[in-house]
Amino acid sequence: MKLATITPAALPVSQIGLGCVTLGREIDEAASCVLLDHALARGVRLFDTAAAYGHGASESILGRWLASRRPSGITIATKILPPYDRIDIAASMQRLGVDQIDLLYLHQWHDSVPATGPALDELLRSGQVKALGLSNVTLDQLLAAGSRFSVVQNNHNLAVSDVSDALRVHCMEHSIALVTYSPLGAGFLTGKHQQGVQSGSRFDLVPGHQDVYFHSGSYRRLATLEAVSARTGHSQAHLALAWALHQPGISSVLIGGRTPAHLDQAFAALNLDEPALFAELTA
Numbered sequence: 001m002k003l004a005t006i007t008p009a010a011l012p013v014s015q016i017g018l019g020c021v022t023l024g025r026e027i028d029e030a031a032s033c034v035l036l037d038h039a040l041a042r043g044v045r046l047f048d049t050a051a052a053y054g055h056g057a058s059e060s061i062l063g064r065w066l067a068s069r070r071p072s073g074i075t076i077a078t079k080i081l082p083p084y085d086r087i088d089i090a091a092s093m094q095r096l097g098v099d100q101i102d103l104l105y106l107h108q109w110h111d112s113v114p115a116t117g118p119a120l121d122e123l124l125r126s127g128q129v130k131a132l133g134l135s136n137v138t139l140d141q142l143l144a145a146g147s148r149f150s151v152v153q154n155n156h157n158l159a160v161s162d163v164s165d166a167l168r169v170h171c172m173e174h175s176i177a178l179v180t181y182s183p184l185g186a187g188f189l190t191g192k193h194q195q196g197v198q199s200g201s202r203f204d205l206v207p208g209h210q211d212v213y214f215h216s217g218s219y220r221r222l223a224t225l226e227a228v229s230a231r232t233g234h235s236q237a238h239l240a241l242a243w244a245l246h247q248p249g250i251s252s253v254l255i256g257g258r259t260p261a262h263l264d265q266a267f268a269a270l271n272l273d274e275p276a277l278f279a280e281l282t283a
Helices: 029-041 053-069 090-096 113-126 139-145 165-173 185-190 208-213 216-232 236-245 260-269 275-281
Strands: 003-006 011-014 016-019 046-048 075-080 101-106 129-135 151-155 177-181 252-255
Touching: 011 016, 011 046, 011 075, 016 029, 016 260, 029 053, 029 260, 046 177, 046 252, 053 075, 053 090, 075 090, 090 101, 101 113, 101 151, 113 129, 113 139, 129 139, 139 165, 151 165, 165 177, 185 208, 185 216, 185 236, 216 236, 216 275, 236 252, 236 260, 236 275, 252 260
Parallel strands: 016 046, 016 252, 046 075, 075 101, 101 129, 129 151, 151 177, 177 252
Antiparallel strands: 003 011
């Protein structure tokens, strides 16, 4: 697995990161710790959470895990929601049990972002935050936000992508790390929701995700994935994960899950690197 760093803070990031949205929301603390331990053992160096995940439960579980394991050489990322008229990270720091946040994202775009510069600069100067990122933004929004952001995190998979070619090129040219999430489209690309939303799934727990994926464009791409899967013998999940993990210009792909097996299938997909096959999936 490839490793990279977020500049200028030199934060380590692994090609596969762990998305911690399931912690405290879809799995309890015991199962969360099993997943976190497994990720660390497999070389994952980026652990991504947010104040909004489980109304703080994800940060709290991750914080107690950090206190008990005391891992080194990892990057902990969290996110705060708008409005950003007042930047307050105290609650996140308390839940995580840290006096410094490695990577702080503004979770989504808001008109108040351009005015956050002085407050964010102070967080960097004071050492409360090592690096800053933006999540769920367009290239125009990134440009409007200013030059202090070292990372962009957007949705990117075979069904739905918020990573435009222009955004990718800009990030590469300006040494901005690009982190992507939902390589399986919250389970959409596995095909398991073809006959209706599965009980207990992400689409069931967060119905708003349905509008993102349940439309004709995504279903056409799913049909292509199904056809290639049937022809090659690779599962839909294996193909979708391999495609996401081998996209150019991506520093890390966040893998969410409930069990170590969900993480392991991503590691297995690292071994499938066939550009011609990936091109067929997006033809």
